Amino acid sequence: RLEALPPAPLPLFHGGAPPPQGERVESVQLFKNGGVGALSDMGTQEAAAHAERWNWIVVTRKPGELLTYVDGRLCASVKLEAPKKDKEEAKKAEEEAQGGGEDKAAGPKPQLQEKFVIDPQFLALFAVEDAA
Numbered sequence: 001r002l003e004a005l006p007p008a009p010l011p012l013f014h015g016g017a018p019p020p021q022g023e024r025v026e027s028v029q030l031f032k033n034g035g036v037g038a039l040s041d042m043g044t045q046e047a048a049a050h051a052e053r054w055n056w057i058v059v060t061r062k063p064g065e066l067l068t069y070v071d072g073r074l075c076a077s078v079k080l081e082a083p084k085k086d087k088e089e090a091k092k093a094e095e096e097a098q099g100g101g102e103d104k105a106a107g108p109k110p111q112l113q114e115k116f117v118i119d120p121q122f123l124a125l126f127a128v129e130d131a132a
Contacts, residue, residue, distance in 0.1 A: 037076035
């Protein structure tokens with residue numbers, strides 16, 4: 001439940017993986033207009049969250065796209081671009097694709113797993129009263 005819309009963007013959550021070199025991590029945010037989005041996409045006014053009432057906020061993510069919904073209505077569709085490789089990284093990737101590069105016996109490099117993170121400072125859980 002929002003008592004009032006925030007005066008500045010309010011971070012809701014973000015993936016926990018560190019950003020690629022040269023990139024930054026930006027949280028999914030609740031904006032002062034009630035929109036829920038990321039990467040400066042504030043979403044549509046028609047699907048914005050409203051003050052003084054409960055709002056259901058859902059975020060889905062698939063490769064290349066992050067979608068936010070407020071009360072079941074699409075609010076923002078954020079296109080996610082892969083990090084840009086510098087010239088040295090592109091050259092290494094090309095060598096590996098052609099069979100050169102690092103020793104294959106070492107196995108694949110470990111990958112960091114993205115995780116769901118909620119800031120406990122802004123999380124509130126409420127128990128519902130049983131209607132029985």
